[in-house]
Amino acid sequence: MHLSRLAEAHPDKPAVIVxxxxxxVTYRELDGLSLRLARLLADRGLAFGDHVALLIDNISAYFVAAWACQRSGLYWTPVxxxxxxxxxxxxxxxxxxxxxxxxxxPGVRAREVAAxxxxxxxxxxxxxxxxPEGFEDLDEAIRACPAKEREGEREGYYMFYSxxxxxxxxxxxxxxxxxPFGTGLAIDHTLGGMFGFGGDTVYLCxxxxxxxxxxxxxLGTMRNGGTVVLMDRFDAGRxxxxxxxxxxxxxxxxxxxxxxxxxxxxEVRARHDLSSLRTVVHAAAPCPVEAKRRIIEWxxxxVWEFYSGSEGNCFFLIGPQDWLAHPGSVGRPAFGRVHILDDEGRELPAGEVGTVWFEDGPDFRYHNDPDKTAGAHNERGWSTLGDVGRLDADGYLYLVDRRTDLILSGGVNIYPQEIENVxxxxxxxxxxxxxxxxxxxxGRRVRAVVQPADPAAGPGLADELIAHCREHLAGYKCPRTIEFTDELPRTPTGKLLRRLLVGP
Structure with missing residues (x-):
């Protein structure tokens, strides 16, 4: 699982195909470029535990930066x-x-972010x-740096934002x-042990x-010696x-x-030979039961499914045969134990719906947010993602809602509070x-319900508000529709009764 050892064993093997x-990009090329960049970062004073932000789209340079950070013991955040x-x-x-x-x-965006x-x-x-002004050309900057391993390379870690x-x-x-670098992260070993990743793996991203x-x-594909086929954006036919x-x-x-x-x-699907596929995995959002049956038939x-979170405190897995026997389930835990609790923290029996909690999972914390960290843990040391679900008699988990307020649209998490604030x-x-x-x-789209200052507001205001959102938010977060109401349902204390607004 050490990039340099893989490069020595298979120097001309493709690590990445765009x-x-x-x-x-071969293993030898990727290793050499990441070594040079790691040297540059060290020369600029970055040491174990420091942080790097990556504002890079789906190109091979992403992996150069990622591996340089990973082998330097750095935290690195893809933006x-x-x-x-x-x-x-x-x-x-x-x-x-x-x-x-x-x-x-995204060079112009990078300049503005840096400013x-x-x-x-x-x-x-x-x-x-x-x-852009204030930036250095990466290729030029690392040219003079030696492509040699530094003593004491240690594993870094990616840090994602929620x-x-x-x-x-x-x-x-x-x-x-x-x-030591080369030890690998948990996911690297999981891919080999659970999904059969190895030197003959060709992984489509x-x-x-x-x-x-x-x-x-x-990165786990490369740790196991396989090849990544990288798409710049998803297209079904391609x-x-x-x-x-x-x-x-x-x-x-x-x-x-x-x-x-x-x-x-x-006829389009039948035109392509997909016989090389050994494992197809899906996650990040619920898949309609009947649609998944058709996918397995095809x-x-x-077809495997997993349920987890960037927090890393749980990992549920279900294979095709188990899923057909338990349709709609996300499986059983790969580690630790799962509990379904009511709002008072009492354990619920099989079949009853409550908040999903995890025992004996890896610990985590939210950066610069001790209140959110505390809210994700209980007095027994268990943690939660805030999701709601139930267990069946065999211990299989079914998610009822992926957090009560979260909107999952096309597999992307969208948080209502951020849009409401705008x-x-x-x-x-x-x-x-x-x-x-x-x-x-x-699956779901963003819908805003607005109590306007002028009760006579009409479509013109809806267009204005959507345009306002687009000025302050990424496009995928902006409401597709805006509806008007005389008054939103709130309790006397001001708490929004969101369940009265959510559709089926």
Missing amino acids: AATGEV NHHLTVEEAAHIVRDCGARALIASGT AVPGVQTRLISGGGEV SGTTGRPKGILPALTGE PAPLYHAAPTGWT ALEYIERHRVTHAQFVPTMLLRMLKLPE LGPI LAVHPAVTDVAVVGAPDPEL
Whole structure:
């Protein structure tokens, strides 16, 4: 699981194939470039436990930066390049990044983010082209650095951001192990032990690398000596084409992706040879039961599902045969124990719905948010993601809701409070609530219910409010629809009765 040892054993083997362009990065090339960048970061004063932010889209340079940080014992945070400058700058600032590594595609955004966080001293950009003011060209900067291992390389860790109590994203801070580089992280061993990843693995990554699973699974593929086929963006037809062309053995999707592939004309699906596939995994959102039955019928009994969170405090897994016997379940825990508790903390029997809690899972904390950390733990030391579910008599978990307020749209987490905070400051808004509404393809879409200052407000205000959101939020967070009401349902203490607004 040491990148340099893999490069020595298989120097010319592709570590990464960029599907859209055909670019191939070998293990030897990836190892050499990451060694040079690790040297540069050390020369700039970054040491064990320091933090780096990555504002890089789905290109091979992402892995150069990721491996350089990982082998340097650094925390590194991938930043969603679809965020607004304000949102991205908050993450870079909050994580305490001492370096910002960006790619040329979102180059203008990187310049604006860096300007908003002037404390970041090291700013590197990859991809050629014009170098924004205040940045250095990464390739030029590392050219003079030796591609040699430094003594005492230790494992770093990626740190992803989730929503905080105020709607602001909060970092999920893992503990650095201090283990020698090459030890690997838990996910690296899980991929080999549970899913059969090895030297013959060809893994298709169709999702953005700034999400936890795509990063964890692509680096885990390389740790196990396999090859990553990287898509710049998901397209249903191209995904099938790449599976056939590169003889992909493993792939992970969110249910929306599987549904889009399933909805392709039957002759299009039949045109592609998918016989190389050994394992297809899905996660991140519920998959409709009947749709999953059809997916298993199409791809065969190779479809697995897992339930977890960036917090890393749980991991549930279910294979195709178990799922057919327990349709709709996300499986049983791979470690620890699961409990279903009511609002008073009492254990509920099988079949009853309550909050899902995990015992004996890895600990975690939310960066700079002790209140959120405390709220995710109980007096018994158990932790929760806030999800609601039930257990059956065999101990299989069924999720009823993935957090009561969270909107899962196409596998992406959208947090209502963040959107409500933006709309609430608009002068035409008296009160606002954001909830999910059913969507046949995405699962849920964002719906805002507004109490306007002017009761005669009409469609013109709805358009104005959506435009207001687009000024302050990433596009995927903005409401698809805005509805008006005379008054939102609240308790006498002001608590929003969100359940009265949520559709089926």
